[in-house]
Amino acid sequence: MSARLLPYPWLSLxxxxxxxxLDGSLAVGQVLLGAALALFIPLASRSMYVHGRMHVRRxxxxxxxxxxxxxxxxxSCWKVCRIxxxxxxxxxxxxxxxxxxxxxxxxxxxxxxxxxxxTPGTVWTELSADNRILLVHLLDLDEEPAFRRMFHERYxxxxxxxxx
Amino acid sequence: MSDSLPLWAAIPIIVLLVLSGLLCLIGGLxxxxxxxxxxxxxxxxxxxxxxxxGCLFCSMLFFSLTEQRLVxxxxxxxxxxxxxxxxxxxxxxxxxxAGDRRxxxxxxxxxxxxxxxxxxxxxxxxx
Numbered sequence: 001m002s003a004r005l006l007p008y009p010w011l012s013l014x015x016x017x018x019x020x021x022l023d024g025s026l027a028v029g030q031v032l033l034g035a036a037l038a039l040f041i042p043l044a045s046r047s048m049y050v051h052g053r054m055h056v057r058r059x060x061x062x063x064x065x066x067x068x069x070x071x072x073x074x075x076s077c078w079k080v081c082r083i084x085x086x087x088x089x090x091x092x093x094x095x096x097x098x099x100x101x102x103x104x105x106x107x108x109x110x111x112x113x114x115x116x117x118x119t120p121g122t123v124w125t126e127l128s129a130d131n132r133i134l135l136v137h138l139l140d141l142d143e144e145p146a147f148r149r150m151f152h153e154r155y156x157x158x159x160x161x162x163x164x
Numbered sequence: 165m166s167d168s169l170p171l172w173a174a175i176p177i178i179v180l181l182v183l184s185g186l187l188c189l190i191g192g193l194x195x196x197x198x199x200x201x202x203x204x205x206x207x208x209x210x211x212x213x214x215x216x217x218g219c220l221f222c223s224m225l226f227f228s229l230t231e232q233r234l235v236x237x238x239x240x241x242x243x244x245x246x247x248x249x250x251x252x253x254x255x256x257x258x259x260x261x262a263g264d265r266r267x268x269x270x271x272x273x274x275x276x277x278x279x280x281x282x283x284x285x286x287x288x289x290x291x
Contacts, residue, residue: 123209
């Protein structure tokens with residue numbers, strides 16, 4: 001019964017919180033209206049979730065990855081600032097690299113793409129047709145070995161443990 | 165209004181605001197100083213992450229302290245930025261790469277090749 005009424009409980013909870021944050025109040029009417037929307041929207045958009053339910057295991061590891069992302073983004077901000085303000089030759093070292101992916105989960109890849117794109121200096125560009133080879137643009141190709149290590153060890157491996 | 169803001173809160177707020185403002189400025193400067201589209205796309209990543217989060221965190225702290233109630237709807241902006249900014253970057257990048265390929269410009273990467281049967285060992289053993 002509850003599975004039919006609430007097919008995606010986390011999505012419903014997130015929608016409800018977003019509604020309450022948007023309104024900025026805990027008035028009874030808003031709480032009820034938000035709850036009604038949180039029930040209705042997942043039911044109405046059910047057919048959009050073609051990849052099935054997302055299974056998150058190991059929430060502790062997910063938290064660790066989030067902390068790593070914050071640390072790495074701040075370090076990359078600093079590096080990109082130095083490249084922008086630095087000497088001319090620092091801005092002549094950009095280029096594309098290809099990386100072999102072992103992660104298979106669609107949700108894991110989505111999170112990985114968001115991490116790579118949120119990090120200044122790296123942009124996830126294109127996947128091969130079989131989702132195995134990834135094209136990434138690096139602002140500083142000198143970072144390539146460090147980026148490869150970081151990508152596989154710090155992000156891909158834990159995300160595989162979380163989502164697969 | 166600002167006299168109700170204690171000094172211990174004012175100093176970190178000011179420092180963080182100036183820092184994130186500087187970061188946004190440097191990101192903007194990047195548009196001028198970097199050479200092509202592929203390089204320039206990295207500059208707004210700084211603005212949409214730490215530049216924006218710094219300002220929004222300061223806003224939460226400042227208005228929560230001065231209005232004596234919890235002001236947290238900035239978290240929504242943080243969340244929505246986290247979801248949309250990476251997608252924007254990827255779509256812009258793919259559009260430009262596709263355009264450059266069609267125009268046959270030099271230094272455009274070829275589409276990454278599939279390796280379906282090339283590497284049997286890469287058949288993952290993780291699950």
